Amino acid sequence: MSGPHGFDIDAIRKQFPILDVEVNGHPLVYLDTAATSQKPQVVIDAISDYYSRSNSNVHRGVHTLSQQATDIYEETREKTRALINAADAREIIYVRGTTEAINLVASTYGRQNVGEGDEVIVTAMEHHSNIVPWQILCGEKGADLKVVPMDENGDLIMEEFDRLLSDRTKIVAVVHLSNALGTINPVKEMFQKAHAVGAVTLLDGAQSAPHMAIDVRDLDCDFLAFSGHKIYGPTGIGILYGKYDLLSQMPPYQGGGEMIASVTFEKTIYAELPAKFEAGTPHIAGTAGLGAAIDFVNQVGLDNVAAHEKSLLEYGTERIGSINGVNLIGTAKHRSGVLSFVVEGVHPHDVGTVLDSQGIAIRAGHHCAQPVMAHFGIPATVRASFGMYNTTDEIDRLYEGVQQVFEVFG
């Protein structure tokens, strides 16, 4: 099967060794990419090669291996800059993942700039990682956390966002693509409005980064957070992008080695960006893997990935949505990558177990978005989420799996 622009699904699938695994006697159908993506061989090899041939610490040795490790580490920073069209590689900070990136901003920029009576705005469809750090900050500072509500389809109610914005708004932190509903939010418009009242903006790109091109200068976001492991790279490495002027005025997040220019017991002078925010020995192997993942994604082309996944979502919405007794959760106008549903009378965990018995991996639960579940009045959903390697045949397997659920629980 070959799609538009030479998108060859068979060739892509061959690059993911895990897709050959059998689960419970069936070929694996992996529909849990929103939790973490599978890894192509080039990413696995890059990590293994790094440890086999280049392993060393960065930025401190005069020896050859240290230089190699430093090169890998900094090349990935440049690749990341290009991926998101940042102006300067020093705006790319390595962190463990999206969660750490958001915590970093809340603990540094937030502590410095949010005070009593100020407000932080998030939306009703945030992942817990874009709620809790702001709650902690607001609790500490006597500030208020405001929430943009959504409607019954899972679209934000933009009039309410407009109403919430004021000169008290200091930070607007918004998820780009909802992990629980698949909604794509109109973030460019939201950031324009946020900037108009003088607020700083943060984009949670954990889910969107693997599905669509993100241009930080076009969207004009002040901060962007995303994770390597959702974009076909390894776990434990993620990115915080921040505008240079903001990052340079922020205090450090953690103290230690790597992040200093000079240390005496009387005074420490912090290093320049990006080192100021990268205390300690970093996840160098993770950057090797992430660099390979970015090359891989660029080779396939994010536009091709987006087109392929759009057709999967359309097919899945039609096929799964047509089943009597299945209700789709989240039917926003613009969606990507996620098909969330409930099966009448059967708890999502039971659905998950029946599907697993047929080798189908989905996520059953609240998806770390309990306020979203509360909004729809349900404890949990079944979530099938797509990556570049999924096929319509796999959606047919999901369809048959759901029929099996009815047989067991009929």
Next chain:
Amino acid sequence: MNDLSDLYQEIIMDHRRNPRNEGLPAEHTHTAEGFNPFCGDKVSVGLKIKDGSITEVGFTGEGCAISLASASLMTEAVSGKSVDEAISSFQGFRALLTDGDGDVPDGIDLGDLEALAGVRAYPTRIKCAILSWHTLKSALDNKSAPVTTE
């Protein structure tokens, strides 16, 4: 490969469809709430205890088939039993699900609870099956804070 029919045995499906002792006893002397933060399963257990015996027991809850059937089976297992017998059933049930070989200690007869033995093969579901029992224990101890599986 795990066989689904070992997990979803007929007796479990029956208790899920027709839960026994649903609702808390009107004049309960002991009560507790249980919660599994990972999957959102919730259960409340109420007991009426007189002279060291459980004269009435009931539950309410929302969750998967395993957690609801287990709660229902539990109420049948402890109804009319002494508090000590209920605690020893809990120990036996926990052994059935989590001990290395699943051997229940001598002298404990689990009866219908044995139907949940299949959960052993599904480690992620053990918490579903055991939540109501932790909640029962918490009610017996008269703890006020909700018990969680974590």
